[in-house]
Amino acid sequence: MEIELKNIWYSYDSYTYVLKDVNLVLREPGLYVVVGPNGSGKTTLLKILSLIIKPSKGSVLVNGRDFWVLGDDEKSLIRKSIVYVHDKPVLLRGSVRYNVELGLRLRGEKRGDEVLEYISRYGLREVLDKPVNKLSAGQAKAMTIVRALILKPKILALDEPFTFLDNTKVKLLIEDIQRIVRDGGIVVIATHYMYRDLEDISKNVIEVVNGEVATLSSVKKNPTL
Amino acid sequence: MESITSVTLRSLYISSIASLIAFSLALAISIALSSLSRRRAEMVLSIFEIFVGFPTIVIGVVLYILFYPRGPLGVLGILYTPYAIIIGEFLVALPIAVTHMFRYVYELKNYVRELVLSLGGSEKHVVKILIRELVPIMISSYLLAFSRAIGELGVALVVGGGIEGYTNVLTTAIALQTSLGNYEQAIQLGGVLIAITATIAAVLKVLGEYVLWRSS
Numbered sequence: 104m105e106i107e108l109k110n111i112w113y114s115y116d117s118y119t120y121v122l123k124d125v126n127l128v129l130r131e132p133g134l135y136v137v138v139g140p141n142g143s144g145k146t147t148l149l150k151i152l153s154l155i156i157k158p159s160k161g162s163v164l165v166n167g168r169d170f171w172v173l174g175d176d177e178k179s180l181i182r183k184s185i186v187y188v189h190d191k192p193v194l195l196r197g198s199v200r201y202n203v204e205l206g207l208r209l210r211g212e213k214r215g216d217e218v219l220e221y222i223s224r225y226g227l228r229e230v231l232d233k234p235v236n237k238l239s240a241g242q243a244k245a246m247t248i249v250r251a252l253i254l255k256p257k258i259l260a261l262d263e264p265f266t267f268l269d270n271t272k273v274k275l276l277i278e279d280i281q282r283i284v285r286d287g288g289i290v291v292i293a294t295h296y297m298y299r300d301l302e303d304i305s306k307n308v309i310e311v312v313n314g315e316v317a318t319l320s321s322v323k324k325n326p327t328l
Numbered sequence: 329m330e331s332i333t334s335v336t337l338r339s340l341y342i343s344s345i346a347s348l349i350a351f352s353l354a355l356a357i358s359i360a361l362s363s364l365s366r367r368r369a370e371m372v373l374s375i376f377e378i379f380v381g382f383p384t385i386v387i388g389v390v391l392y393i394l395f396y397p398r399g400p401l402g403v404l405g406i407l408y409t410p411y412a413i414i415i416g417e418f419l420v421a422l423p424i425a426v427t428h429m430f431r432y433v434y435e436l437k438n439y440v441r442e443l444v445l446s447l448g449g450s451e452k453h454v455v456k457i458l459i460r461e462l463v464p465i466m467i468s469s470y471l472l473a474f475s476r477a478i479g480e481l482g483v484a485l486v487v488g489g490g491i492e493g494y495t496n497v498l499t500t501a502i503a504l505q506t507s508l509g510n511y512e513q514a515i516q517l518g519g520v521l522i523a524i525t526a527t528i529a530a531v532l533k534v535l536g537e538y539v540l541w542r543s544s
Contacts (some may be wrong), residue, residue: 115365115366116365116366116367117365150442153446154445155442155445155446156442175450175451178450179448179449179450182445182446182448182449183448185446185448186446186447186448187442187446188446189439189442189443189446193439193442193443195440195443195457195460195461196460196461196464205443205447206447206448206449209444209447209448209449209450209453210447210448210449250447251447254447254448
């Protein structure tokens with residue numbers, strides 16, 4: 104699966120642009136790391152890459168076709184290959200189980216054992232039937248990551264994935280990211296801190312400054328922020 | 329003298345209809361505003377915020393001028409009828425229903441949409457889940473509108489006239505009994521009104537506990 108951003112501009116208020124003429128291609132499987140200071144446009148870039156928000160100007164090409172001119176059915180089909188996880192956990196009213204299984208329900212899929220495996224792995228088994236607002240920040244974040252992982256997307260976009268997580272869960276998530284990359288998937292993360300274990304598999308470091316892609320490097324290095 | 333039960337039932341009937349209309353319109357307005365940019369929506373919302381504290385007696389006087397037999401809407405012949413009170417209470421309840429509901433609808437619409445699309449759902453799923461998430465907000469908005477409507481006096485007195493057996497509601501009955509020196513009766517009616525509004529406040533509190541965690 105290939106996603107190409109061509110001359111992307113984005114504005115939330117029609118006055119100021121948070122992304123300015125961004126050009127980017129995600130073609131090869133691997134880990135892509137988006138870095139940049141606060142308010143530089145990393146989250147907006149990830150949301151546009153994840154086909155959640157439509158750019159104000161420019162095109163998003165998925166396998167060479169302009170995504171935003173496609174019909175609703177085709178859009179839905181393509182979106183099933185990409186999952187985005189917000190930086191702050193987005194929770195819906197109801198139990199942890201309801202929230203974890205939301206993506207599967209939306210897709211009409213069932214993966215009983217696999218779901219339980221991920222839930223246990225991230226330490227959520229005991230809280231599965233609790234109201235989701237009773238979770239700690241770390242548990243809520245882990246829940247949103249499990250909700251994404253069980254969908255087995257071709258492209259996984261994670262916005263500040265390590266925030267709120269304890270060291271154990273960070274290690275588990277890094278292992279999962281490594282496995283997805285090994286299996287030929289694409290993982291895009293926006294992060295302030297680059298873990299050593301991720302450096303070896305990172306394909307590209309994309310630096311965003313003031314809404315523009317400042318550098319696009321293919322070297323395996325630690326992006327110092 | 330009219331029984332407390334009769335006055336209470338009339339009050340509940342009139343205020344229920346007025347707040348149902350106010351709530352329905354508030355929902356439509358909130359959804360319409362949520363499609364605007366935040367800045368524009370806030371500008372429109374500020375108009376409703378001004379009207380939240382608007383003196384109800386002034387609304388009553390404006391409606392009186394409109395519904396007066398020789399007034400612009402005099403042909404309708406609804407002055408001193410329950411319909412006039414319903415219209416008045418609707419206008420009193422609308423701003424509070426809109427201001428309460430709008431911010432929830434705006435925030436929820438955006439983040440539910442992003443979440444559902446990010447998990448591979450469609451626009452139809454967005455609407456379905458948004459409605460599910462909005463249910464507690466809709467209930468609390470309706471109850472707030474009802475609470476505002478049933479407790480107001482200005483409109484009910486000016487355009488309803490407090491006619492016994494016809495337009496007399498709890499607030500006008502309290503005013504009437506007090507002016508006649510029937511303090512015991514006035515206190516009883518006041519107790520009923522307080523019981524109704526206190527029940528609504530309790531329900532709102534429970535609903536608030538239920539939904540507040542999601543509003544941040």
